[in-house]
Amino acid sequence: MKAASINDIKKELANHEYKDLLEYCLHLAKFKKENKELLGFLLFEAHDLSTFITRVKQEIEEQFLDINKSNVYFIKKSVRKILRNLTKKIRISMSAQAEAELLIHFCNCIINYSIPIKDSRQLLNLYNNQLKKIEKALSALHPDLQYDLKRQMVL
Numbered sequence: 001m002k003a004a005s006i007n008d009i010k011k012e013l014a015n016h017e018y019k020d021l022l023e024y025c026l027h028l029a030k031f032k033k034e035n036k037e038l039l040g041f042l043l044f045e046a047h048d049l050s051t052f053i054t055r056v057k058q059e060i061e062e063q064f065l066d067i068n069k070s071n072v073y074f075i076k077k078s079v080r081k082i083l084r085n086l087t088k089k090i091r092i093s094m095s096a097q098a099e100a101e102l103l104i105h106f107c108n109c110i111i112n113y114s115i116p117i118k119d120s121r122q123l124l125n126l127y128n129n130q131l132k133k134i135e136k137a138l139s140a141l142h143p144d145l146q147y148d149l150k151r152q153m154v155l
Contacts, residue, residue: 034088041092053098056089057105064113072120079115079123082106083130100137100149103130108154 004012013021029036045052063082068074086106090099107130110117117123134153138146 037088038092049093049095049098052093053101056086056102060086060102060106060109064109064115067113067115072116072123075115076120076122079110079126083126096137096140097145100134100141101152103134103137104149104152106130107134108152111154 013024016024025039029039041052060082063078063085067078083106086102090102093099107127109115110127115123117127138149141149
């Protein structure tokens with residue numbers, strides 16, 4: 001089955017009634033967890049991005065506290081899992097500011113929680129890739145906001 005284009009879906013949705021659209025949204029929410037998270041964000045959190053960012057930062061810190069530091073292997077797995085969850089939240093937020101703030105917080109947590117990035121080439125590459133993503137996200141923001149967010153970074 002070939003997926004319809006976004007434009008085709010948009011045109012078709014314009015022809016449907018409110019009741020049908022509500023049913024479609026609920027069906028999407030039941031179908032996949034990511035759809036439910038996105039719908040929850042759009043309905044309850046999209047109007048207050050700063051609260052969403054604060055909540056995600058707290059989740060990141062809790063996850064960093066739970067890292068098993070007995071072995072570099074476990075550290076790598078845990079950091080990748082945290083980053084995977086963070087990437088989902090960033091995609092849901094659809095905001096360059098949220099992306100920059102959350103990635104900066106992630107990198108700061110790596111430093112603050114003494115993650116041994118020098119002991120693992122993969123962790124070092126992961127960290128450096130996040131720094132590149134931060135620079136890219138910052139370039140899309142207002143210069144004043146760029147300055148404020150760059151000051152938050154711990155290097």
